[in-house]
Every structure is written in C-alpha cells, then in structure tokens.
Amino acid sequence: MDERFNRWLLPPLLALLFLLIVYQYVSPACPGAACPRRPPALAARRGGGPAEGEEEEATADAAEEEEAAAALPRLVAKFPFARGELCRRVRFDMRGRDVIVFLHIQKTGGTTFGRHLVRNIRLEQPCYCRAGQKKCACHRPGGDKDTWLFSRFSTGWSCGLHADWTELTSCVPAAMERRGCTGNRTLR
Numbered sequence: 001m002d003e004r005f006n007r008w009l010l011p012p013l014l015a016l017l018f019l020l021i022v023y024q025y026v027s028p029a030c031p032g033a034a035c036p037r038r039p040p041a042l043a044a045r046r047g048g049g050p051a052e053g054e055e056e057e058a059t060a061d062a063a064e065e066e067e068a069a070a071a072l073p074r075l076v077a078k079f080p081f082a083r084g085e086l087c088r089r090v091r092f093d094m095r096g097r098d099v100i101v102f103l104h105i106q107k108t109g110g111t112t113f114g115r116h117l118v119r120n121i122r123l124e125q126p127c128y129c130r131a132g133q134k135k136c137a138c139h140r141p142g143g144d145k146d147t148w149l150f151s152r153f154s155t156g157w158s159c160g161l162h163a164d165w166t167e168l169t170s171c172v173p174a175a176m177e178r179r180g181c182t183g184n185r186t187l188r
Helices: 002-026 040-045 052-071 110-119 165-178
Strands: 098-101
Touching: 098 165
Parallel strands: none
Antiparallel strands: none
C-alpha cells in the first residue's frame, strides 16, 4: 500500500516544485509596494512616462533619489598611487644581469600568463621548450647558462609552491647562485 501511495504522491509534488521554480523566474522582480519607483527618465525611455497628474510626484521622487544617491559613500582609492609610480619606465637589460622574477598568485590567471612568458613572447632568443615538459630553458642571448626569467615554467618551484613576495625576495638570489647564475641581480 505504501508503494502505491508513493507512486501517486511523487508526480504531483514534483509538478508543484517545478511550478514554484518557474514562477520564481517568470514572476515580476518585486511585486506590490516593495518595488522602488522607477525614475522618470527610465519610464519615458520605456514608453510608460508619467501621466499629467503624476508629473509632480515623479519629480519629487527623482529629487529623493538624487538625495539618496548623494548620501551614499563614494568609492575612495584604497591605495592612491601617484601618476609617476604608475607611468614609471623600467629598463630591463636581457643581455646584462637583470632577472624578471614572476610572482605567481593563485586564481588570477598566473598560470596562463606564466606559460605565455616562456612560450609566446617574441624575443631575440626565445625560450627553448621541449615537447611534453613544463619547464623551458630561458637563456640570455649569446649565453648558455644564465637565465633572464625566474618563474615556475623556467626554473620550477625553486622557492617552494606559491612562494609569496617575502619568500621570493630572500630565496631568489640563493636559488640563482645554486643554478650557477652568479652574475644575475634582482630588481626590487
């Protein structure tokens, strides 16, 4: 008897659940008095401008909305950088001793950008990548041992997995020395 009851009860319950979900998506966004009034410019654009008797009410509502917008806090820059800092030119000498240290930050597209650094940049001497390997050799033009890039795709995780700025600052000079690149220097 229970099986028979469940067989007849389940379809109407599923249909009711389906109708509730459909109603939630099809129904107006905010029914009744819960909706704020639309500004007159929006209403006129949609073809439903205020009636003659409602013009005063519409202008009063617009004034209230402007006051409310003025009362909201404005976005203030958390880190106000000077224009000189943002437009700064940095000279990078690939043939010299300079090294680019790539700081990989998780969930920011860092893996894709790191791959592009070693595979897709047009350089005098591009990085040499073997098929099937993640690491590429990014040697300086005219040199066999020195590298110009310190990243996960050129040197591996030499300073640990997802090393942050402080770890990289203390680790990179020692890691470059271990690799036999003693003439390199890191910029801060």
